[in-house]
Amino acid sequence: MAGSVNKVILVGNLGADPEIRRTQDGRPIANLRIATSETWRDKNTGERKEKTEWHTVVIFNEGLCKVAEQYLKKGSTVYVEGALQTRKWQDQSGQDRYSTEVVLQGFNSTLTMLGGRGDGGGASRGGSDFGGGYGGGDDYGSPSAPARGGAQSRGGASAPPSGGFSRDLDDDIPF
Amino acid sequence: MAGSVNKVILVGNLGADPEIRRTQDGRPIANLRIATSETWRDKNTGERKEKTEWHTVVIFNEGLCKVAEQYLKKGSTVYVEGALQTRKWQDQSGQDRYSTEVVLQGFNSTLTMLGGRGDGGGASRGGSDFGGGYGGGDDYGSPSAPARGGAQSRGGASAPPSGGFSRDLDDDIPF
Amino acid sequence: MAGSVNKVILVGNLGADPEIRRTQDGRPIANLRIATSETWRDKNTGERKEKTEWHTVVIFNEGLCKVAEQYLKKGSTVYVEGALQTRKWQDQSGQDRYSTEVVLQGFNSTLTMLGGRGDGGGASRGGSDFGGGYGGGDDYGSPSAPARGGAQSRGGASAPPSGGFSRDLDDDIPF
Amino acid sequence: MAGSVNKVILVGNLGADPEIRRTQDGRPIANLRIATSETWRDKNTGERKEKTEWHTVVIFNEGLCKVAEQYLKKGSTVYVEGALQTRKWQDQSGQDRYSTEVVLQGFNSTLTMLGGRGDGGGASRGGSDFGGGYGGGDDYGSPSAPARGGAQSRGGASAPPSGGFSRDLDDDIPF
DNA sequence: TTTT
DNA sequence: TTTT
Numbered sequence: 001m002a003g004s005v006n007k008v009i010l011v012g013n014l015g016a017d018p019e020i021r022r023t024q025d026g027r028p029i030a031n032l033r034i035a036t037s038e039t040w041r042d043k044n045t046g047e048r049k050e051k052t053e054w055h056t057v058v059i060f061n062e063g064l065c066k067v068a069e070q071y072l073k074k075g076s077t078v079y080v081e082g083a084l085q086t087r088k089w090q091d092q093s094g095q096d097r098y099s100t101e102v103v104l105q106g107f108n109s110t111l112t113m114l115g116g117r118g119d120g121g122g123a124s125r126g127g128s129d130f131g132g133g134y135g136g137g138d139d140y141g142s143p144s145a146p147a148r149g150g151a152q153s154r155g156g157a158s159a160p161p162s163g164g165f166s167r168d169l170d171d172d173i174p175f
Numbered sequence: 176m177a178g179s180v181n182k183v184i185l186v187g188n189l190g191a192d193p194e195i196r197r198t199q200d201g202r203p204i205a206n207l208r209i210a211t212s213e214t215w216r217d218k219n220t221g222e223r224k225e226k227t228e229w230h231t232v233v234i235f236n237e238g239l240c241k242v243a244e245q246y247l248k249k250g251s252t253v254y255v256e257g258a259l260q261t262r263k264w265q266d267q268s269g270q271d272r273y274s275t276e277v278v279l280q281g282f283n284s285t286l287t288m289l290g291g292r293g294d295g296g297g298a299s300r301g302g303s304d305f306g307g308g309y310g311g312g313d314d315y316g317s318p319s320a321p322a323r324g325g326a327q328s329r330g331g332a333s334a335p336p337s338g339g340f341s342r343d344l345d346d347d348i349p350f
Numbered sequence: 351m352a353g354s355v356n357k358v359i360l361v362g363n364l365g366a367d368p369e370i371r372r373t374q375d376g377r378p379i380a381n382l383r384i385a386t387s388e389t390w391r392d393k394n395t396g397e398r399k400e401k402t403e404w405h406t407v408v409i410f411n412e413g414l415c416k417v418a419e420q421y422l423k424k425g426s427t428v429y430v431e432g433a434l435q436t437r438k439w440q441d442q443s444g445q446d447r448y449s450t451e452v453v454l455q456g457f458n459s460t461l462t463m464l465g466g467r468g469d470g471g472g473a474s475r476g477g478s479d480f481g482g483g484y485g486g487g488d489d490y491g492s493p494s495a496p497a498r499g500g501a502q503s504r505g506g507a508s509a510p511p512s513g514g515f516s517r518d519l520d521d522d523i524p525f
Numbered sequence: 526m527a528g529s530v531n532k533v534i535l536v537g538n539l540g541a542d543p544e545i546r547r548t549q550d551g552r553p554i555a556n557l558r559i560a561t562s563e564t565w566r567d568k569n570t571g572e573r574k575e576k577t578e579w580h581t582v583v584i585f586n587e588g589l590c591k592v593a594e595q596y597l598k599k600g601s602t603v604y605v606e607g608a609l610q611t612r613k614w615q616d617q618s619g620q621d622r623y624s625t626e627v628v629l630q631g632f633n634s635t636l637t638m639l640g641g642r643g644d645g646g647g648a649s650r651g652g653s654d655f656g657g658g659y660g661g662g663d664d665y666g667s668p669s670a671p672a673r674g675g676a677q678s679r680g681g682a683s684a685p686p687s688g689g690f691s692r693d694l695d696d697d698i699p700f
Numbered sequence: 701t702t703t704t
Numbered sequence: 705t706t707t708t
Contacts, residue, residue, distance in 0.1 A: 002252070002704060003637035004187045004211040005604055006228055008259065009359065011180035011429055011464065036179035053181055053260060077177070077464065079361055079530055081633070084183065084230060084259075086275070100261070100275030108606070108633050112528035114361065114427065115465050178462035180429055184534065186604055186639065190701030210702040229701075250702060252639065254355055254536055256458070283431070283458050287353035289536065289602065290640050352602070352708060354561040355536035356578055358609065362529045386529035403531055403610060427527070434533065434609075435578060436625070450611070450625030540705030560706040579705075600706060 008102045010055055010080040011114065012036040018068040028065035032057040032072070034080065057082065060105040071113050081110035183277045185230055185255040186289065187211040193243040203240040207232040207247070209255065232257065235280040246288050256285035358452045360405055360430040361464065362386040368418040378415035382407040382422070384430065407432065410455040421463050431460035533627045535580055535605040536639065537561040543593040553590035557582040557597070559605065582607065584629040589636045596638050606635035 015033040022028055034057055039050045057080055059065050072078065082104040091097050104111060190208040197203055212227045232255055234240050247253060257279040266272050279286060365383040372378055384407055389400045407430055409415050422428065432454040441447050454461060540558040547553055559582055564575045582605055584590050597603065607629040616622050629636060 006211040188702035538706040
């Protein structure tokens, strides 16, 4: 394919505290539930209306998981940038089911706290995990960014129902 | 909620011709299946890998439906800008199911053809449906844009130094 | 050109109150100065660093001008979506000069208040100007959105299985 | 500042072949001139109108510089994702001047070829420079991404007039 | 089911 | 200076 783009940008509030889990080999995975709302006035009745959309955000990026864990809680306002991903799974009856999530996984992923009721103060800015101390020698000491983008392996996170990390996290799964 | 954003940006190819349907009162709805792909080289084996993500795009915007119908087909490369929306429905057994789609519906929605194998030539650009110019009185005759989401006349604003509004605001200045 | 995209997304704080001007024929134009900041830790010294970028935002969209005037002030945090535009002008000595601005002008333009020190409370959301009361008859009474860029009614499209348009398209369904 | 976002997304065509320069210590810097166009029909005269906007894109990211050098030429259609940056410089008479550019520098930067008349075939996808795999230890062998984002030092590129690389490239300049 |  |  001659180049493609898969990008989701959300600004909204967390409906619950982040859920952090760990893979068998210790890498963190965070799940966020984020609400975005649209409000408008009914053209006929003049009534004020609101519709809320809920998004599941899955963070495989280690640095951003830390940001989520340390700074975010129910009510926090966040800016999120990730990619759409649909995951197939089987329900109890063995039927195929699909879940679409916003995945933050290094490349062009961002998590930025913007305040909100859940805001305990302070600020955080995320991009990815190589702030984590990757020691890359090509960084010139600059926007090294405790929160800049870096690629990571994909894990079978946020598996629904019976769930678990059924996908081998050491698999070579692309972004 | 103090303002939220729900935006999806895709560049990819159509896996099939657009499907156009009509509501009972005649408004068109188009469905697109768009593929985005990521390719990378396996760090260990050096092998070339690819993963494709499929997206369902639903267009409620009349102008963009026309664009889809007239210009797009299987293989077309498109730029799409819309919002994430999860729809709840019941399967045959009455169980709740959810489908997440990228919805193009006026506000900040865009559909732009970028070429691709399915490209029969020509170009198209979409924004929203009140182009065509159906009577909106607040348009100042300008970038009316058969494909704008609420076009407006441009003015010579923010002119620096000597400044002033030197550009005639009634000029036909595009966006 | 076979389709092009020119989009700027900013989340930042106002460095000053919005400046509102009016054209000779009465249309408002608002100017915002928005700061975005990057912080990082110097890789060598461990020192915390920060760099601030200042952006000039020009709003030609009447509805968004109102939002700016009523809700924004120095310190407000905003989400802005517009387009890059470079304007040519002459300085006193007659030399050509260029200024690049982020222009909000209907199509795919957004201004959303996200809070911030300047936040007097309340929320605002902008999209375009025909909320302003354009009385367009093609809106189906729905997400008419005093702040949409071309809102449309939502339909129960792409309903899966048994599907059909089970949602009443004349319902007041938001975007 | 409690988190900010500075993002530019462009889809357009190169007005000229990329210009590649090198800093004194050998790092590449690429300059692109990209055109985006809007077309519309004049509401009054029905005449077809077009306005083209020109953007200067500066790439400090080594991997993306390679992409630009190898795959792009005059006429190529590209998807670009970067940040707005305004640079101050002095003209011959010593007056302060400002230039605003779209900077691609690791974090959340992307350069993707989409075809176009200048397309010699093949595809390229960029993100940043730690692809190639230079020793990052935190990559799990996956979407390592010969084209994923990684931070880099900033250089005094695209200095205008008398220009040159007057900014010390080893300075600790943030993104 | 697309594309390279 | 691109592209349609």
